[in-house]
Amino acid sequence: MKRTISKERLASKSKVGIVLRPSTPEIKNSYLKIKECFEKHNIKVYLERNSANMINEDGIELDTICENVDFLVSVGGDGTLISVVRRSFSYNKPVLGINLGTLGFLTDIRLNELETFLDNLDKDNYRIDSRMMIKGSANLRTFFAFNDIVISRNSLSSMIRIDAKLDGRPFNSYYGDGVIISSPTGSTAYNLSLGGPLVYPLTDAFIVTPVAPHSLTQRPLVLPADFEIEFTISDNQGAVVIVDGQDIYEIEQNQSIKIQIASKKAKLLHRRERNYFEVLNEKLQWGN
Structure with missing residues (x-):
């Protein structure tokens, strides 16, 4: 059977909900850069309430965010992304992971790559992967x-x-x-x-x-x-x-x-060129 890349696309790209890694108030500067980047691309940002309280910003409950945004972003590492996927699962929203540390198995966008990713998002050059739950x-x-x-x-x-x-x-x-x-x-x-x-x-x-x-x-x-x-x-x-x-x-x-x-699948938003085996090679140091 030939493997094909999913052709699923976001119905709209005007609103995003952001969830930050908990217990890391020093993440605020990174969040402000991320927010600026999204707003530059005319994407309105909604910050989850617990994340907002952590960095002294205004926030909204995640359920309300999920009812109104086009996709979600987790900022931190794989653990943060897993939490966001589980908490938002019933709303069927794609989740993008921005990694603030080393490359994760799930979070493949680094902060300095976000601008390029959003340029590609504008051009419909991205991928939505459906993952079993x-x-x-x-x-x-x-x-x-x-x-x-x-x-x-x-x-x-x-x-x-x-x-x-x-x-x-x-x-x-x-x-x-x-x-x-x-x-x-x-x-x-x-x-x-x-x-x-x-x-x-x-x-x-x-x-x-x-x-x-x-x-x-x-x-x-x-x-x-x-x-x-x-x-x-x-x-x-x-x-x-x-x-x-x-x-x-x-x-x-x-x-x-x-x-x-589960009857539905989780959705992850990725760079189109992301390759699972390259991730394994880097994380597991295959061939070294």
Whole structure:
């Protein structure tokens, strides 16, 4: 099958919502430069309220911003972008990541490249990538992950047993520190640090990776995203579910966590020429 670049385009490019990396008030000078750059291109800027409070500016609640802007911008690093994607997911707004540090896996625009990017945006020379999101449900609560959902032991003194089913049929029992269920986007995160596979980010698949398994026969597994995966906690200590490293939920013994592909996808706004394998080469120093 031939891989094609998405032809999706922004319906309008006149309004943008900006979210800043939290707990970094020194980011204000960078924000003012970013705002000036957008306004130079006749794009009205709306600053998210928590970000605004941090730098003593006027701000608006993110939900209100999402209802009114054409796209969103996260300023900081990959963690900030992941948070923005999750918080704005229901509004279906593309998110651009501006990185203020080193090149990220997700945030590929540096501050000194923003002017060039906006010139290209004016010319419709950009790309919108659609990325799979994971839908999880437990205890009548539903949550969405961009990178991964981690089921982890609740006690540092003991391992945890997790029984797994695929479409209702038992397929494995994990015994160790836990299990990671990663999206292809998240394959470069916690999954990678545990020896899990890298999966091209526009693929639809789950990566199930055991954390410190008791048995060496437990290996990472890549599954088509049309499966429903169910994990049941057999350990009497219970477990915790960690969503994108940002939200934590407690799960009791014999309770289950169901994992599915979300019905919608997250959208990332990128330079047209951005190449995933060049990012891997730089971040992972392949060939060095």
